Amino acid sequence: MAACAHHIRLQNQYVCDYHKPASFCARKASFAGQSLPLEPLLHGVSRRGPSLASVSTASVAITPKDGGASAVVAAAAFAPRTRSLALPTVLVAEKLGEGGLELLRKVANVDCSYNLSPEELCAKVSLCDALIVRSGTKVTREVFEASKGRLKVVGRAGVGIDNVDLQAATEFGCLVVNAPTANTIAAAEHGIALLVSMARNIPQADTSLKAGKWLRSKYTGVSLAGKTLAVMGFGKVGSEVARRAKGLGMHVVSHDPYAPVDRAHAIGVELVSFEDAIAQADFISLHMPLTQATAKIFNTETFAKVKKGVRIINVARGGVIDEEALLKALDTGVVAQAALDVFTEEPPEQDNKLIAHENVIVTPHLGASTAEAQEGVAVEIAEAVLGALQGELSGTAVNAPTVPREVIAELAPYVSLAEKLGKLAIQLVGGVSGVKNVKLSYLSARSQEELDTRLLRAMLIKGLIEPISNAYINLVNADHIAKQRGMKVVEERRPSDGTLEVPLEAMEVKIAYAESKFASALSDTGEITLEGKVKDGTPYLSRVGNFDVDISLDGSVILSRQVDQPGMIGKVGSILGEGNVNISFMTVGRTGPRKKAVVAIGVDEEPPQGVLRKIGNLPAVEELVFLKV
Numbered sequence: 001m002a003a004c005a006h007h008i009r010l011q012n013q014y015v016c017d018y019h020k021p022a023s024f025c026a027r028k029a030s031f032a033g034q035s036l037p038l039e040p041l042l043h044g045v046s047r048r049g050p051s052l053a054s055v056s057t058a059s060v061a062i063t064p065k066d067g068g069a070s071a072v073v074a075a076a077a078f079a080p081r082t083r084s085l086a087l088p089t090v091l092v093a094e095k096l097g098e099g100g101l102e103l104l105r106k107v108a109n110v111d112c113s114y115n116l117s118p119e120e121l122c123a124k125v126s127l128c129d130a131l132i133v134r135s136g137t138k139v140t141r142e143v144f145e146a147s148k149g150r151l152k153v154v155g156r157a158g159v160g161i162d163n164v165d166l167q168a169a170t171e172f173g174c175l176v177v178n179a180p181t182a183n184t185i186a187a188a189e190h191g192i193a194l195l196v197s198m199a200r201n202i203p204q205a206d207t208s209l210k211a212g213k214w215l216r217s218k219y220t221g222v223s224l225a226g227k228t229l230a231v232m233g234f235g236k237v238g239s240e241v242a243r244r245a246k247g248l249g250m251h252v253v254s255h256d257p258y259a260p261v262d263r264a265h266a267i268g269v270e271l272v273s274f275e276d277a278i279a280q281a282d283f284i285s286l287h288m289p290l291t292q293a294t295a296k297i298f299n300t301e302t303f304a305k306v307k308k309g310v311r312i313i314n315v316a317r318g319g320v321i322d323e324e325a326l327l328k329a330l331d332t333g334v335v336a337q338a339a340l341d342v343f344t345e346e347p348p349e350q351d352n353k354l355i356a357h358e359n360v361i362v363t364p365h366l367g368a369s370t371a372e373a374q375e376g377v378a379v380e381i382a383e384a385v386l387g388a389l390q391g392e393l394s395g396t397a398v399n400a401p402t403v404p405r406e407v408i409a410e411l412a413p414y415v416s417l418a419e420k421l422g423k424l425a426i427q428l429v430g431g432v433s434g435v436k437n438v439k440l441s442y443l444s445a446r447s448q449e450e451l452d453t454r455l456l457r458a459m460l461i462k463g464l465i466e467p468i469s470n471a472y473i474n475l476v477n478a479d480h481i482a483k484q485r486g487m488k489v490v491e492e493r494r495p496s497d498g499t500l501e502v503p504l505e506a507m508e509v510k511i512a513y514a515e516s517k518f519a520s521a522l523s524d525t526g527e528i529t530l531e532g533k534v535k536d537g538t539p540y541l542s543r544v545g546n547f548d549v550d551i552s553l554d555g556s557v558i559l560s561r562q563v564d565q566p567g568m569i570g571k572v573g574s575i576l577g578e579g580n581v582n583i584s585f586m587t588v589g590r591t592g593p594r595k596k597a598v599v600a601i602g603v604d605e606e607p608p609q610g611v612l613r614k615i616g617n618l619p620a621v622e623e624l625v626f627l628k629v
């Protein structure tokens with residue numbers, strides 16, 4: 001047997017990496033939450049093939065955002081397998097750029113099989129170690145079941161992973177990686193292409209001329225110069241669209257409650273409220289992710305507030321527009337034109353009325369479809385998949401294995417607390433100030449060496465960012481994604497004289513320079529401030545702004561600031577009861593008897609808007625916010 005040049009030793013098991021592309025060799029192998037230097041060990045493994053399936057570390061993975069209440073799940077991310085001398089097999093189920101295929105072919109058997117039916121995909125996947133898809137292939141629970149544990153990595157050659165069942169992937173110990181940056185420019189350029197084509201009726205005029213007509217006045221367009229474009233979502237794609245639109249002489253405003261103001265100012269874009277953006281825009285371009293908060297955010301109510309004759313471009317996700325409402329708005333002239341690359345259902349039904357509408361131009365989800373973007377995405381995903389097959393964690397891992405069981409066992413409730421505090425804190429942000437500076441403080445008797453806070457910090461970031469983006473955060477990518485979004489997260493330890501047995505007495509999150517939807521969440525220093533504790537293994541919210549509260553975080557929370565007076569608890573309780581909303585907890589934090597008080601109410605279900613309105617209308621209630629946990 002020939003000796004390999006390099007091997008990674010992971011918890012006494014060996015992974016041969018002689019076949020890695022050169023770029024992998026100098027790196028550290030990061031696995032199961034440990035960063036391990038590559039150990040050049042010489043041991044007898046054949047050069048004929050990699051032994052990449054030999055990693056067996058029991059590890060834990062942060063659950064994906066749809067993964068239920070538990071913040072972490074134990075999963076054997078790479079199940080023990082006998083050392084195989086065969087090359088791994090990678091199934092490429094949608095067309096992938098040649099550069100990526102070349103990389104894969106160097107070290108794997110590559111099976112390019114496109115347009116597989118769900119049954120064919122299930123049949124093939126049991127013979128594959130990795131699967132690469134774009135948005136056109138549904139990687140369902142059935143696919144993971146059918147793979148019978150062989151599938152170790154799913155690579156999404158693009159950003160959105162709406163088509164991959166992440167929960168099932170995690171349960172089956174399958175890593176999911178994506179390629180989030182390589183198609184940004186393509187998507188932005190497509191947005192601009194649609195903007196210009198729509199304004200000048202290019203598709204309609206083209207069709208008409210090809211049909212033998214010469215209709216010059218019918219296709220008179222509108223100019224872009226001097227018009228206002230509202231960019232909804234100032235992330236990777238939105239900011240590139242804004243930059244390009246400025247070059248076309250447009251006045252660009254943007255709505256993104258979480259974007260750093262200075263990044264927008266740097267390219268001459270003003271961040272404004274949702275209402276301001278849609279009220280002043282001649283053109284609206286959508287670039288936000290599809291989340292609970294943005295689903296159908298463009299609906300009948302929204303269209304009632306736009307400038308009459310507005311034109312809309314959507315290269316984000318179909319679900320952010322209520323398609324029926326858009327159709328009505330087009331029919332009544334409220335919306336003059338729409339340019340759509342994405343649809344609620346893809347491909348859309350044949351008789352889709354929006355697509356047939358004369359004032360709508362469409363493309364079949366082509367935002368990422370340029371030769372350059374697809375080459376970039378292909379290389380990005382091939383590297384991520386190959387790295388993952390060899391036990392490396394890519395920075396774009398979506399449901400990555402992270403830390404060893406013993407660490408997680410001790411920190412589990414704190415990990416959950418950190419995510420919940422993040423989720424609550426981000427929901428408290430309001431206005432247009434953005435989220436730039438976050439401080440996470442640990443009150444603990446333990447020293448730095450005795451308390452590994454990496455997972456807590458990652459989970460805080462997960463809680464802060466996932467509800468407002470399509471990013472999936474794990475230990476590996478948390479800091480990277482926070483930085484990418486201009487969010488600075490600093491940690492601070494505050495010594496306590498408590499016992500060393502308890503990892504943490506309390507955890508505090510502060511968001512500086514941010515406005516809040518709930519002014520009482522601001523502390524004396526003007527920061528949104530939340531403190532949490534773990535009691536009997538359960539995360540609790542212990543402070544909001546300057547108000548001490550005590551509420552279990554196993555349901556959602558209503559926070560209300562009111563004048564402390566007799567009968568209030570009964571009144572609020574009755575309104576919730578009438579609305580069939582079950583109260584799990586209620587505490588009052590007050591500055592003094594009959595002065596200001598913050599009432600924190602834990603509820604098992606989301607109260608209907610009418611119920612919240614009734615509570616808000618009680619004369620003693622000064623402000624109210626509902627927060628999902």
Ligand SMILES: NC(=O)c1ccc[n+]([C@@H]2O[C@H](COP(=O)([O-])OP(=O)(O)OC[C@H]3O[C@@H](n4cnc5c(N)ncnc54)[C@H](O)[C@@H]3O)[C@@H](O)[C@H]2O)c1
Nearest residue numbers: 187233234235236237256258287288289315316367368468
């Ligand atoms: N059509 C295509 O082929 C194509 C290609 C690439 C990306 N996309 C889609 O484009 C969208 C943007 O992608 P990206 O890479 O720029 O993502 P990103 O995460 O970099 O940016 C999204 C931005 O939206 C903001 N946001 C979140 N909630 C918001 C809200 N309620 N209101 C306003 N802004 C909000 C976030 O703060 C963030 O800045 C995503 O939906 C993505 O799936 C489509």
Ligand SMILES: O=C(O)[C@H](O)COP(=O)(O)O
Nearest residue numbers: 134135136158159160368
């Ligand atoms: O999420 C994405 O990356 C884009 O929507 C592009 O999807 P596609 O790779 O299927 O073109």
